[in-house]
Amino acid sequence: MSLSSPLVLVVGLMVTVALGWGVVVSARRRAGVLAAAGVAVPGGRRTYLGVGLTIAGLGVLAVAGAGPAAMVPVPRTAGTVILAVDVSNSMGADDVAPTRLAGAQRAARAFVEAQPDSVDIGVVAFERGALTTARPDADHSLALKAVDRLKVTGGTSLATAITASLSAITGEQVVVDRDGTIPDLGYWPSATIVIFSDGQNQGGDVEQAATAAQKAGVRIHTVGVGTPAGATVNVDGFHLRTALDEETLTLIARTTGGAYHPASDAARLDGIADSIDLRLTVSDEPLPLAGGLIGLALALLTGGAALTVLRSGRVI
Structure with missing residues (x-):
């Protein structure tokens, strides 16, 4: 696979990792405050599933923005x-x-x-x-x-x-x-x-x-x-x-x-x-993957937003 803009991928993944780390730190602080106040902390992985899907969608979107393409053999008259x-x-x-x-x-x-x-x-x-x-x-x-x-x-x-x-x-x-x-x-x-x-x-x-x-x-x-x-x-x-x-x-x-x-x-x-x-010859030609990745990213972002709203009444 090749990338037309690898810098976009690096920046996008850095932003995605930063957001993920921010969510983890925020969750830990919130849990600490609630525990100090004697309030039971709602637990379970499902609580953060929506946020996880949202962050994953952002990561996939970063990959799509880098212009990925796969080299596939294409027969043609030449x-x-x-x-x-x-x-x-x-x-x-x-x-x-x-x-x-x-x-x-x-x-x-x-x-x-x-x-x-x-x-x-x-x-x-x-x-x-x-x-x-x-x-x-x-x-x-x-x-x-x-x-x-x-x-x-x-x-x-x-x-x-x-x-x-x-x-x-x-x-x-x-x-x-x-x-x-x-x-x-x-x-x-x-x-x-x-x-x-x-x-x-x-x-x-x-x-x-x-x-x-x-x-x-x-x-x-x-x-x-x-x-x-x-x-x-x-x-x-x-x-x-x-x-x-x-x-x-x-x-x-x-x-x-x-x-x-x-x-x-x-x-x-x-x-x-x-x-x-x-004569038919076979040559390797780039097949753009950005379209499929953007579709996957939108599905993850939509699913993450929906789960977050349903569980907490807010987007994040």
């Missing part, structure tokens, strides 16, 4: 979340109205707005390369602005999306070597990556990158934006067919202990924020 949004040319497809990217932006915004202040959110835009457009921060407006600025361009590298997100989490450049060597990134169990993509990977070893995240304790959720039937996009005058690759996105999620969330239409995209489970 940590770091990186939103990795695919901005490759295929995200311009319109099989999710109005486009895959617009749908991903809408879902990402809803996700950000649903998170408590205890979650730091960053944004990574990726195609063949990746760029951290908003570093993890408790100010969620920065993430929302970064999501709104996204535009389609280039190809897709889901491996780059993962390594760039890990870089944003650890604060260091993360590279998975071509020979399969996975770097030691430390352990980040409170970090989560959410990838919004159609899953069409065109570069990099996705499984190695996902394994690097898994070794670092980082869970990845994937959100599939698009439809298996696909659509045609116009890239530099060429008409290219593009479809949702759920298998790759599912592989990434399962490797890290996350989950794949299909979002083939606007309605499913709108519900993504509620379907993604973030």
Whole structure:
């Protein structure tokens, strides 16, 4: 238990002890006077029960005034979340109205707005390369602005999306070597990556990158934006067919202990924020006790006053 004003407790208890001692001295003098006059002294503990309750109430009130608080474990959603949004040319497809990217932006915004202040959110835009457009921060407006600025361009590298997100989490450049060597990134169990993509990977070893995240304790959720039937996009005058690759996105999620969330239409995209489970952490937080102690003090003071009046016809 902690006290916000220990001096109040010291002073309050000193006053309470002084009052108690004063009552004892007064009672002894009164008994002596009555005995000298040959008057029987009313005895028994019940005679002073009301006074005792009153003094006890004052003591409890002194403790309450010191601002006591108990530290209790409180589970809450916390940590770091990186939103990795695919901005490759295929995200311009319109099989999710109005486009895959617009749908991903809408879902990402809803996700950000649903998170408590205890979650730091960053944004990574990726195609063949990746760029951290908003570093993890408790100010969620920065993430929302970064999501709104996204535009389609280039190809897709889901491996780059993962390594760039890990870089944003650890604060260091993360590279998975071509020979399969996975770097030691430390352990980040409170970090989560959410990838919004159609899953069409065109570069990099996705499984190695996902394994690097898994070794670092980082869970990845994937959100599939698009439809298996696909659509045609116009890239530099060429008409290219593009479809949702759920298998790759599912592989990434399962490797890290996350989950794949299909979002083939606007309605499913709108519900993504509620379907993604973030890490629950337990932290010790102060629980104020003053309210309960004040209630107890008032009960003691009221009981003491009532008993004193009933027995002697006066409050003290």
